[in-house]
Amino acid sequence: MKQFVVAVVGATGVVGTEMIKMLEELKFPVSELIPLASEKSAGKVIEFNKKNVKVKVLNEDSFKGVQVALFSAGSSISETYAPLAVKAGAIVIDNTSFYRMDKDVPLVVPEVNAADVKKHKGIIANPNCSTAQMVLALKPLYDKWGISRVVVSTYQATAGAGKEAMDELALQTASIMNGKGPGVPRKFSKQIAFNVIPQIDTFLENGFTKEEMKMTNETKKIFGDDSLDVVATCVRVPVFIGHSESLNIELKKPFKDIAEIREALRTVPNLVIVDEPEKKGYPTPIETADQNDTYVGRIRRDFSVPSGVALWNVSNNLRKGAAFNAVQIAWELVNQKLI
Amino acid sequence: MKQFVVAVVGATGVVGTEMIKMLEELKFPVSELIPLASEKSAGKVIEFNKKNVKVKVLNEDSFKGVQVALFSAGSSISETYAPLAVKAGAIVIDNTSFYRMDKDVPLVVPEVNAADVKKHKGIIANPNCSTAQMVLALKPLYDKWGISRVVVSTYQATAGAGKEAMDELALQTASIMNGKGPGVPRKFSKQIAFNVIPQIDTFLENGFTKEEMKMTNETKKIFGDDSLDVVATCVRVPVFIGHSESLNIELKKPFKDIAEIREALRTVPNLVIVDEPEKKGYPTPIETADQNDTYVGRIRRDFSVPSGVALWNVSNNLRKGAAFNAVQIAWELVNQKLI
Numbered sequence: 001m002k003q004f005v006v007a008v009v010g011a012t013g014v015v016g017t018e019m020i021k022m023l024e025e026l027k028f029p030v031s032e033l034i035p036l037a038s039e040k041s042a043g044k045v046i047e048f049n050k051k052n053v054k055v056k057v058l059n060e061d062s063f064k065g066v067q068v069a070l071f072s073a074g075s076s077i078s079e080t081y082a083p084l085a086v087k088a089g090a091i092v093i094d095n096t097s098f099y100r101m102d103k104d105v106p107l108v109v110p111e112v113n114a115a116d117v118k119k120h121k122g123i124i125a126n127p128n129c130s131t132a133q134m135v136l137a138l139k140p141l142y143d144k145w146g147i148s149r150v151v152v153s154t155y156q157a158t159a160g161a162g163k164e165a166m167d168e169l170a171l172q173t174a175s176i177m178n179g180k181g182p183g184v185p186r187k188f189s190k191q192i193a194f195n196v197i198p199q200i201d202t203f204l205e206n207g208f209t210k211e212e213m214k215m216t217n218e219t220k221k222i223f224g225d226d227s228l229d230v231v232a233t234c235v236r237v238p239v240f241i242g243h244s245e246s247l248n249i250e251l252k253k254p255f256k257d258i259a260e261i262r263e264a265l266r267t268v269p270n271l272v273i274v275d276e277p278e279k280k281g282y283p284t285p286i287e288t289a290d291q292n293d294t295y296v297g298r299i300r301r302d303f304s305v306p307s308g309v310a311l312w313n314v315s316n317n318l319r320k321g322a323a324f325n326a327v328q329i330a331w332e333l334v335n336q337k338l339i
Numbered sequence: 340m341k342q343f344v345v346a347v348v349g350a351t352g353v354v355g356t357e358m359i360k361m362l363e364e365l366k367f368p369v370s371e372l373i374p375l376a377s378e379k380s381a382g383k384v385i386e387f388n389k390k391n392v393k394v395k396v397l398n399e400d401s402f403k404g405v406q407v408a409l410f411s412a413g414s415s416i417s418e419t420y421a422p423l424a425v426k427a428g429a430i431v432i433d434n435t436s437f438y439r440m441d442k443d444v445p446l447v448v449p450e451v452n453a454a455d456v457k458k459h460k461g462i463i464a465n466p467n468c469s470t471a472q473m474v475l476a477l478k479p480l481y482d483k484w485g486i487s488r489v490v491v492s493t494y495q496a497t498a499g500a501g502k503e504a505m506d507e508l509a510l511q512t513a514s515i516m517n518g519k520g521p522g523v524p525r526k527f528s529k530q531i532a533f534n535v536i537p538q539i540d541t542f543l544e545n546g547f548t549k550e551e552m553k554m555t556n557e558t559k560k561i562f563g564d565d566s567l568d569v570v571a572t573c574v575r576v577p578v579f580i581g582h583s584e585s586l587n588i589e590l591k592k593p594f595k596d597i598a599e600i601r602e603a604l605r606t607v608p609n610l611v612i613v614d615e616p617e618k619k620g621y622p623t624p625i626e627t628a629d630q631n632d633t634y635v636g637r638i639r640r641d642f643s644v645p646s647g648v649a650l651w652n653v654s655n656n657l658r659k660g661a662a663f664n665a666v667q668i669a670w671e672l673v674n675q676k677l678i
Contacts, residue, residue, distance in 0.1 A: 149643050153492035153585035155535045155574065169533075170516075177513055194508075194578050195625045196494045198585075198637050198651045203616045207597070207639030229643040233585040233651065235494065238577050239533050246492035246537070246572040248587075258546065277542045286534045298537050300546030304488050304568040312537045312572065 003031035004339060006330075007066045007090065009081060010073030011035030011055055012044055014163045015095055018323035019070050022292075024049055026327050029334065036062050037073070063088035067339055070326050071095060086122030091333060093124050093326045097210075100125040100218060107221050110328045111269050112139045117332045124329055129321025130154050130211065130234065130243055131218040133294045136271050136320065137247065137313050140264035142223060145307065146252030150230045152215060155237045155244040156200060157285060160317050161187055166240050169193060173238070192238050200234040209234055242285025243317040251307040258299055261309055265296060270320065275299050283314040291316050292324045342370035343678060345669075346405045346429065348420060349412030350374030350394055351383055353502045354434055357662035358409050361631075363388055365666050368673065375401050376412070402427035406678055409665050410434060425461030430672060432463050432665045436549075439464040439557060446560050449667045450608050451478045456671045463668055466561060467553040468660025469493050469573065469582055472633045474561050475610050475659065476586065476652050479603035481562060484646065485591030489569045491554060494576045494583040495539060496624060499656050500526055505579050508532060512577070531577050539573040548573055581624025582656040590646040597638055600648055604635060609659065614638050622653040630655050631663045 006023060010016040012035070023030055033048045036058040044055040056062065058077070063069060063085040071078045071085075072095035082092045082099065099105040106116035107125045112135050117124060127135070134152060141147060158165040165187040172182050172193040182191045190197050200211035208216075212232040219230045237244075255261055265273055274283045275297040283295035294315035302308025315321060333339045345362060349355040355376070362369055372387045375397040383394045395401065397416070402408060402424040410417045410424075411434035421431045421438065438444040445455040446464045451474050456463060466474070473491060480486060497504040504526040511521045511532040521530040529536050540549035547555075551571040558569045576583075594600055604612055613622045614636040622634030633654035641647025654660060672678045 151490045151587045151643070153572075155494070155576070173512060174516055177509075177516060189619045190623055191625055195623050196576055196578060196583055197623055198583070198621050199616065199619075206642070207616070207637065231587060231641050231643040231647070231649060233492075233587075233637070233649060235583075235585065237494070237535055239535060244535055244537070244574075246574065248490045248570060248572075277538065277546070280528045280538075282537050284529055284534050284536055286530055298546065298572070302570050303545070304490070304570040308570070310570060310572060 003029040004067040005032045007034040007069040009036045009071045012037045012041040015072040015322045018318045022323045022327040066090040095126040127218045128214040129317040133315035149250040151248040153233045157239040159241045197236040239285045242288040245313040249309045254307045288316040342368040343406040344371045346373040346408040348375045348410045351380040354411040354661045357657045361662045361666040405429040434465040466557045468656040470557040472654035488589040490587040492572045496578040498580045536575040578624045581627040584652040588648045593646045627655040
């Protein structure tokens with residue numbers, strides 16, 4: 001099998017670390033791994049396929065000979081370096097929000113729109129974590145009944161804001177438990193330990209946050225359907241890893257019963273139904289540790305609209321919401337013979 | 340001013356303790372306080388209006404001479420003892436779910452339907468915590484524009500499940516932070532520390548929990564309007580005190596702008612608008628400690644329906660959701676000259 005030179009930009013971050021794990025776990029055919037990071041992290045040693053690999057400093061010359069470059073080091077890094085990587089001949093899979101809404105950049109969740117990969121002009125975007133896990137559950141319902149509107153409220157883990165945010169939850173919790181108070185929050189706007197914060201990312205003029213509008217706009221783009229409306233409230237909760245979502249989905253056509261909805265959901269790869277509520281059969285974030293699958297439960301008829309479905313959706317935000325989806329896209333490049 | 344003999348059933352519980360605090364803070368005219376509890380707690384001493392009062396064992400003869408009896412000791416206690424209290428001449432204000440849907444029992448949130456108090460036949464019910472804080476925000480919108488549907492997802496604190504549940508969050512958190520793992524959950528179905536659980540109360544045949552259907556049915560009853568539909572997803576979060584709610588409200592008539600919605604919300608007593616999001620101006624649960632007010636923020640136009648409003652609603656679940664509302668009802672009895 002053909003093998004590829006793969007660069008990971010932001011290799012020492014929470015998502016970058018998972019990306020390297022995923023390349024290994026999903027057996028992506030890597031001839032050489034080039035982990036790239038800022039000067040601060042350069043020189044660190046990473047284990048990949050049982051070999052030690054040294055982290056290099058990201059610079060203009062980093063992409064010589066690279067065929068696939070996975071980016072997860074923040075929007076400004078992607079803005080500057082993704083075009084350089086493309087110029088050097090690499091295909092970029094970008095996990096930041098920078099290129100997602102660019103009309104020349106496909107935004108891909110392989111279970112939903114794998115075919116869009118081939119439209120790329122050098123860059124393919126990975127959607128926002130909260131969008132990725134949601135569209136997985138929407139896909140079969142959209143295909144069979146059509147969807148007019150989705151109301152979603154999220155319960156998002158601190159890992160979505162990076163390693164320092166996870167540390168803030170841990171240290172703040174310890175400080176409170178030790179009777180020393182929460183201290184001054186640095187990564188979050190307010191205390192996150194034993195609290196919930198209805199803000200993720202900054203606010204827009206319409207009163208929604210960028211994170212909330214990402215769920216709206218990215219979903220429209222992934223389905224290629226501007227009439228599919230999503231209205232979101234995104235909330236940070238004191239969880240380390242794993243985003244949860246409460247969805248109320250309005251279908252365009254009537255469905256028979258919930259069994260029919262379950263049957264449809266069962267057809268989606270990497271989506272697992274956990275729905276025996278009387279036996280505690282519903283997913284929660286701690287159960288998604290090290291899991292690539294997205295879990296759906298609490299599936300029930302929303303009696304307040306003609307054809308409504310309510311459900312609860314949980315996923316490891318570092319995996320389906322980031323690293324797993326990115327490496328899935330890389331595999332699509334191979335399988336669709338685009339590299 | 341006339342004064343009254345007041346009994347508090349479940350006086351040593353989380354809500355009972357707050358009820359006694361509220362009687363004092365809201366200066367309810369008490370001539371004698373009779374704190375009642377199970378044998379386990381009898382003999383304990385409680386401070387009320389700077390006097391020590393001994394907790395007595397609840398029994399059939401507890402209500403002799405009592406004029407107002409506040410109950411918060413679980414449904415089965417209310418089932419057995421509320422009729423005995425009424426028989427003895429007391430008016431019962433019951434915080435459990437037992438009588439809430441009884442057609443002979445008014446279900447009251449004073450800011451919404453204070454007039455219903457006078458329909459009582461001995462018992463007045465206090466709504467579920469998550470319902471009480473929600474209807475406060477719905478009231479002015481209902482009056483001015485009508486409401487056809489509300490989609491709500493909750494972020495409910497452990498205090499809603501009692502003192503042992505709060506202890507479980509604290510001890511489990513400490514155990515995890517000390518590297519000893521979460522231990523076996525007792526009050527919750529799964530680990531609550533650093534996790535969220537999409538189950539509150541038991542499951543019904545339609546896939547909703549009792550807690551979720553309380554929000555639906557109690558709201559209809561409080562507004563006296565069966566056409567007002569609420570669909571809820573109730574989720575426990577690792578917070579000690581303070582419930583949060585993400586609401587998507589569909590109005591029957593168009594509104595001009597969000598300023599108009601704010602103006603309407605501003606008319607509700609005990610409802611405070613905190614809505615300057617760019618300056619971190621939105622409410623979170625830790626900010627509701629010892630507060631009777633309910634807070635609303637993140638008020639924005641829900642663009643996915645013709646006349647939609649999305650907002651975020653936070654309240655101390657032991658106060659507006661329980662003790663504060665109960666003592667407000669007791670004051671209505673006085674103000675409406677019903678005792």
